[in-house]
Amino acid sequence: DAGVIQSPRHEVTEMGQEVTLRCKPISGHDYLFWYRQTMMRGLELLIYFNNNVPIDDSGMPEDRFSAKMPNASFSTLKIQPSEPRDSAVYFCASSPSRSTGELFFGEGSRLTVL
Amino acid sequence: QQQVKQSPQSLIVQKGGIPIINCAYENTAFDYFPWYQQFPGKGPALLIAIRPDVSEKKEGRFTISFNKSAKQFSLHIMDSQPGDSATYFCAATSGTYKYIFGTGTRLKVLA
Numbered sequence A: 001d002a003g004v005i006q007s008p009r010h011e012v013t014e015m016g017q018e019v020t021l022r023c024k025p026i027s028g029h030d031y032l033f034w035y036r037q038t039m040m041r042g043l044e045l046l047i048y049f050n051n052n053v054p055i056d057d058s059g060m061p062e063d064r065f066s067a068k069m070p071n072a073s074f075s076t077l078k079i080q081p082s083e084p085r086d087s088a089v090y091f092c093a094s095s096p097s098r099s100t101g102e103l104f105f106g107e108g109s110r111l112t113v114l
Numbered sequence B: 001q002q003q004v005k006q007s008p009q010s011l012i013v014q015k016g017g018i019p020i021i022n023c024a025y026e027n028t029a030f031d032y033f034p035w036y037q038q039f040p041g042k043g044p045a046l047l048i049a050i051r052p053d054v055s056e057k058k059e060g061r062f063t064i065s066f067n068k069s070a071k072q073f074s075l076h077i078m079d080s081q082p083g084d085s086a087t088y089f090c091a092a093t094s095g096t097y098k099y100i101f102g103t104g105t106r107l108k109v110l111a
Helices: none
Strands: A005-007 A010-013 A019-024 A031-038 A042-050 A053-056 A065-071 A074-079 A088-095 A109-113 B004-007 B010-014 B020-025 B033-038 B045-050 B056-059 B062-067 B072-077 B086-092 B105-110
Touching: A005 A088, A010 A019, A019 A088, A019 A109, A031 A074, A042 A065, A042 A074, A053 A065, A074 A088, B004 B086, B020 B086, B033 B062, B045 B056, B045 B062, B045 B072, B072 B086
Parallel strands: A010 A109, B010 B105
Antiparallel strands: A005 A019, A019 A074, A031 A042, A031 A088, A042 A053, A065 A074, A088 A109, B004 B020, B020 B072, B033 B045, B033 B086, B056 B062, B062 B072, B086 B105
16 A cells, blocks of 8 residues: 655755645545654644644644645645745654554655755 | 653664663643654654553563653663664654654664
């Protein structure tokens, strides 16, 4: 079975540019999560969706960040405008249901903002 | 109160040794405590998890010990192998998907 698929795997951009990260969750999973990983702050939950509806976006750092899930098989995380402090690895994860509790992570998108 | 404190930050053991990674929490509402394993360039993957109604759980060479009164839990890796070299994260949640992750422990098992 295909796992969570993220693209791009690596993105290098200049400050001020728009960045769009993409995620395809595992088919049949109802929950989708966006995490950010840095050395300083570890793994931080940015936002999560249930059945395509955003449930909790309290971890989104500021208005420059936005996330959408237009259908069950696709989600985007957008940063506009990007800043050097946004440099991190962004992970998408999905989960089949609350009862299992297990998160299935993608391989991440490494973002570098110059 | 929402933090999960993980130690040590890094750990080096010889093959066959038993590395132990510790986590502590404050929020008594936490009721699910997973451990995730992450290899370089990969996303974290669930290794083992425990709920507070048991004090120990084993899966293969991996064991979680849970001390509810002390609000601590730990991961033990029996007969560690070089292939276990990875970063390990503990986490906690209280019935939601808002996992609070520890800061991670980078384990290196020497051949």
